[in-house]
Amino acid sequence: MNASDKIVINGNKLSFEPGDTILQVARKNSIDIPTLCHLKGASPTGACRICVVEVQGARTLLAACVTPAAGNMVVRTESGPVVEARRMILQLLLSSGNHNCSVRGDDGMDWTQFQLQVQQEDNSAELCPVWGDCRLQALAYRYQVSGEKFPPTRNKYEMETVNSFIVRDFSRCILCGRCVQACNEIQVNNAINFGYRGASTKIIVAGDRTLQDSDCVFCGECVQACPVGALVEKDSRYRLRPWEEKKVRTTCTYCGVGCQVHLHVKDNKVLKVTGVEGLAPNYGSLCIKGRFGYDFIASPERLTTPLIKENGHFREATWDEALDFTAGRLAEIKKSSGPDSIGVLSSARVTNEENYVAQKFARAVLKTNNVDHCARL
Numbered sequence: 319m320n321a322s323d324k325i326v327i328n329g330n331k332l333s334f335e336p337g338d339t340i341l342q343v344a345r346k347n348s349i350d351i352p353t354l355c356h357l358k359g360a361s362p363t364g365a366c367r368i369c370v371v372e373v374q375g376a377r378t379l380l381a382a383c384v385t386p387a388a389g390n391m392v393v394r395t396e397s398g399p400v401v402e403a404r405r406m407i408l409q410l411l412l413s414s415g416n417h418n419c420s421v422r423g424d425d426g427m428d429w430t431q432f433q434l435q436v437q438q439e440d441n442s443a444e445l446c447p448v449w450g451d452c453r454l455q456a457l458a459y460r461y462q463v464s465g466e467k468f469p470p471t472r473n474k475y476e477m478e479t480v481n482s483f484i485v486r487d488f489s490r491c492i493l494c495g496r497c498v499q500a501c502n503e504i505q506v507n508n509a510i511n512f513g514y515r516g517a518s519t520k521i522i523v524a525g526d527r528t529l530q531d532s533d534c535v536f537c538g539e540c541v542q543a544c545p546v547g548a549l550v551e552k553d554s555r556y557r558l559r560p561w562e563e564k565k566v567r568t569t570c571t572y573c574g575v576g577c578q579v580h581l582h583v584k585d586n587k588v589l590k591v592t593g594v595e596g597l598a599p600n601y602g603s604l605c606i607k608g609r610f611g612y613d614f615i616a617s618p619e620r621l622t623t624p625l626i627k628e629n630g631h632f633r634e635a636t637w638d639e640a641l642d643f644t645a646g647r648l649a650e651i652k653k654s655s656g657p658d659s660i661g662v663l664s665s666a667r668v669t670n671e672e673n674y675v676a677q678k679f680a681r682a683v684l685k686t687n688n689v690d691h692c693a694r695l
Contacts, residue, residue, distance in 0.1 A: 327393045340382040340393055341369055351395050352404070352457055354492065354545055356383045359601070360499035366492075367407055368457065372397045379403055405461045411454060412465030415473050416489040417546075419446050419455045439477070439489060442556055446490065446547045450560045453545035454492060475520055481530040483552055483610050484541055486521075491548035493519055497540035504543075504603060509534040538609040542592055542602060553613065554590040558582060567594060570608040571667045573693070575599055577608055588612045648684065657685040666693035 324331045327340070327349055334343045339362065344351045355366035364381035371382045374392035379400060382393075394400065411417075418436045437443050446452065458464065473489035493512075498521060501510050509532050513522035523532035541549045563582045570577040578594035591609050595602035614620065624640035625632040635643070651660055662680040664673050673691065680689045 323389055325387045325389070325391045325393065328395055334387040338387045340371060340373075340380075340385050340387055340391075343387050344382065344395065349395060351382050352460070353383060354453055354457070355494040355496060357496045357499045357504070357543055358595075360496075360503040363495060363499075366494050368404055370400055370403050371395050372400050401461065404457075405463050408454070408458050408461055408463045409465060409467045411492050412458060412463065413468040414465075414471040415491070416440065416487075417446065417454065417465060419449050419452065419458075436489075439473070440487070441477075444556050447485075447550050447555045448547040452547060471517070474518070478528055479552070480528050481536070481552075483536045483606070484529060484538065485550045485552050485555055486529065487548050487550070488520060490546050491521060492546055493521070494545060496543040496545060497521060497549060500539040500543035505537055505539045507533065507535055507537065507539075510540065536606045536610065537604060538606070539603055541609075542604075551590055551610070553610075554582070558584055558589045563589070569669070570604070571669065572605070572607045572611065573666060574670070577604055579604065579608060581612075587616050652684060658688065660684050660686050661688035661690070662686070664689065664691045666691050 323333060325334055325340070325343055326332070327344055327347070330347065330349075332343055332347050338346075341351055341353070341356065341362075351369050351371065353366070353369045355363055356369065362383040364384040367381055369382040370379040371385075372394040373380050373385070374394075382395070416436045416439060418433060446455075449455070475488035477488065478486040495512070498511055501507050509529075510521055510523050513520050513526055520526075523529060523534065529536070538551070541551055544550075562584050564584070566581040566583055568579060568581060570579050577600035578597050580592045580594055581588045582590035582592065591604070591612050593600055593602035593604045593609070623634045624637055626635045626640060626643055627633075648660060660680075662676060662684070664676040677689045680686055
């Protein structure tokens with residue numbers, strides 16, 4: 319392979335495939351170029367400009383996510399001009415809205431004044447709900463910037479909390495467009511898009527209504543794509559911090575697709591569910607049930623003790639008593655009315671292995687083929 323088939327990034331000669339961008343080549347070779355707007359699987363936009371790099375011979379810095387790799391191209395990802403450009407972009411973003419993480423400057427007022435103002439708008443005395451799990455905050459730490467260099471831009475849109483699943487905090491939106499791409503290109507729901515212009519730009523649904531009055535199906539793809547605190551799961555907001563949680567990978571049991579999920583557990587309770595990115599079959603995507611249908615796990619209404627009905631009323635029983643009673647009744651019915659008088663209803667919410675055992679019990683023990691499950695009811 320000759321030199322025209324190579325790109326040089328930070329002094330390393332690297333091969334590339336036709337159509338690869340600088341960002342793709344860098345990531346394939348474990349070279350970190352920071353991004354905010356880039357979303358894997360969606361069309362690159364170059365909107366945030368955080369991924370700018372210096373290309374030898376180019377008149378300006380170029381966005382790595384949209385610039386195709388070319389033979390003999392020489393790229394520097396952390397040169398002086400690149401770092402300075404990223405710092406200025408981050409300062410502009412931090413000066414706009416309620417980014418009350420510990421990297422925020424004073425905006426001409428003391429910290430207490432600023433925090434009290436955010437508390438009033440946010441209805442919470444705590445720091446940002448994604449503090450410690452925010453891409454903007456991480457980059458601000460990395461490049462040592464805060465938001466006081468530029469005059470503050472106040473948010474003009476109220477927080478939306480009327481639906482049951484997602485809080486839309488426009489004061490923390492950086493207009494990166496990841497949520498729009500996640501909705502329109504990944505899930506193809508086409509529920510949200512950019513609205514208005516200039517300083518009034520906002521992510522809206524048709525007619526600028528609320529999510530619950532739109533075509534949104536509440537899959538939560540936009541929440542998982544949001545790199546800041548603009549879109550947050552309502553039930554876990556302010557209840558869960560990254561250092562408090564334990565992530566448990568498992569398989570969603572709501573249907574037979576087998577989506578891979580992370581359960582975010584605190585104090586032995588599931589407080590949030592996210593899709594496992596980069597892994598088949600769902601590659602991070604989930605439906606409304608898989609992402610938000612977990613509160614039943616810790617519901618106080620769940621049965622924890624077997625019940626036997628006697629004289630029209632239920633009484634608590636031990637597991638051994640309940641199993642013996644059930645086995646005895648099934649044997650009586652089978653003997654008096656035949657095996658086809660018995661039917662077994664399993665669940666579409668349990669594992670394939672458990673459903674296999676249920677049908678094997680029905681056919682091998684009860685001698686009936688009357689097997690069905692709840693998804694058809």
